[in-house]
Amino acid sequence: MSDMNNTLEDIHTSGCLGEKAEIFGSGKGNVSGSSSPSLIPLHGPLQPPNAQPSKTAVCKGNRKSEEGEETLLTDPFPNPFPELIPSTVSSLVSDCLLPWTKSGATQVIKVYNEDNTSRAVEVPTDITARDICQLFVMKNHCIDDHSWTLFEQLSHPGIERTIEDHESVMEVLSGWGMDTDSRLYFRKNYAKYEFFNKPLDFFPDHMVSLSSETNGIMNHSQLIQTFLNSSTCPEIHGHLHAKEQGRKSWKKFYFVLRRSGLYFSNKGTSKEPRHLQFIAEFSDGDVYTLLSAKKLHGAPTDYGFCVKSTKHGSPRDLKLLCADDEQTRTCWVTAMRLFKYGLQLYQNFIQPHQKQKTSPMRSISENSLVAMDFSGHKSRVIENPSEALSVAVEEGLSWRRKSCHRLSSHGSPSTSQSPMSNIALHMAQPWFQSKLSRDEAHRLITQQGLIDGVFLLRDSQSNPKTFVLSLCHTQRIKHFQILPVDDEGDLFYSLDDGHTRFTDLIQLVEFYQLNRGVLPCKLKHHCARITL
Secondary structure (H helix, E strand, O other), X not given: OHHHHHHOOOOOOOHHHHXXXXXXXXXXXXXXXXXXXXXXXXXXOOOOOOOOOOOOEEEEOOOOOOOOOEEEEOOOOOOOOOXXXXXXXXXXXXXXXXXXXXXXXXXXXXXXXXXXXXXXXXXXXXXEHHHHHHHHHHHOOOOOOOOEEEEEEEOOOOEEEEEOOOOEHHHHHHOOOOOOOEEEEEEEOOOOOXXXXXXXXXXXXXXXXOOHHHOOOOOHHHHHHHHHOOOOOOEEEEEEEEEOOOOOOEEEEEEEEEOOEEEEEOOOOOOOHHHEEEEEOOOOEEEEEEOOHHHHHOOOOOOEEEEEEOOOOOHHHOEEEEOOOHHHHHHHHHHHHHHHHOHHHHXXXXXXXXXXXXXXHHHHHHHHOOEEEOOOOOOEEEOOXXXXXXXXXXXXHHHHHHHHXXXXXXXXXXXXOOXXXXXXXXXXXXXXXXXOOHHHHHHHHHHOOOOOOEEEEEEOOOOOOOEEEEEEEOOEEEXXXXXXXXXXXXXEEEOOOOOOOEOOHHHHHHHHHHOOOOOOOOOOEEOOOOOO
């Protein structure tokens, strides 16, 4: 990424894009004083919008001022802070309000979560998707790892897309018809910008053709630079299934994606201009994924996507396409996003990281936190990062052993852990999804991004006494059974038939977050579901 950052070092985030996100991160303003649990008011409560400013009254006072006997009284009670004149107070209050409370144009929108819980929010008309995500991250006390995303879902055609962080939410809503069941969803999407970190995983060699300057050889940074540089002409090509207009049948064609738009060849795999027919462009269209391609549209596979024009809202105008596998679909959809937004996507990607580097509060906090060792007669600072990590792990294990001891039956001092204590420990973890079926786990991981290391733990549906680890690797979801092991009355959990044992599921997850072991990759991102 260093080469790419040096090449793109002149990219700067715009002020209007980052001001509102920064106000959420710094905690300014107050949006929690709501009389209704389903509505978050964002107006300034100090003064009604149409109220006239109060006029100061001139009265005779007992105390004489330096200029004469007349004294200005703005309140029947004496001012305890005479050094603060009313204009100063107003400016201080104005600075504490959220940025959109200074403008009067607002609108109420409703945002949904995976479990279809919703919350109504009153927002300004110029709010962006990133602002909405920052607001819900703050209200629900979530960890902001920059993966929270706003989705647009159109229920009637069964399609959805990622609303880019810089997009205006009101412009998205303006494209909805009055009779359509359309929704905004708030959830994680770990794959949103992952192609900037691992572009070669998203663009297979056999699907990408680059300009002649690269001589057919591309590395990590050159591939992304080729897409972001408007003077180059990268090309995505391959076979896709297309639904014929006005028919239920699907037909396979050879497609070519260029900056000018999407084309298909009417003669095999020929790329000659006379054989390429134009399908769609992206200046006035968006790319969506099909939620149930087989069921709703009769597609040959479930890896469907489409191009929807922003000018024509009819489902008949959708350009329905279908890939043979998830990697192929991801390549086409990602390339279409890059061709449409270009450098703006990279700007969205680096903006949160730039804020972390430039935030003085964060740097002060990080510099003031050090690892300490109090085991000896004198305390000392642990400077070795490996030693600090091992001490932190040991303290965590010690805390869990004490917790299990307190949760044991009748508080009796027992070295073995009861099953109830293990359940009490992992049930509260964000990566544990309790009664979740195999299909629901597959859907949840797919929604939150098919990148290596996305995982969740759940109860086994076939064996109630066991658990299942669902993990994504190479854009495929695999399921591993976690078996209980009884060793002379002590209960352990294992993924490898008892060779590696853990006292609880928390210890198991922490181990495989640091070590791959028998898994195809380490555990990296857990699937999280929150109730709005």
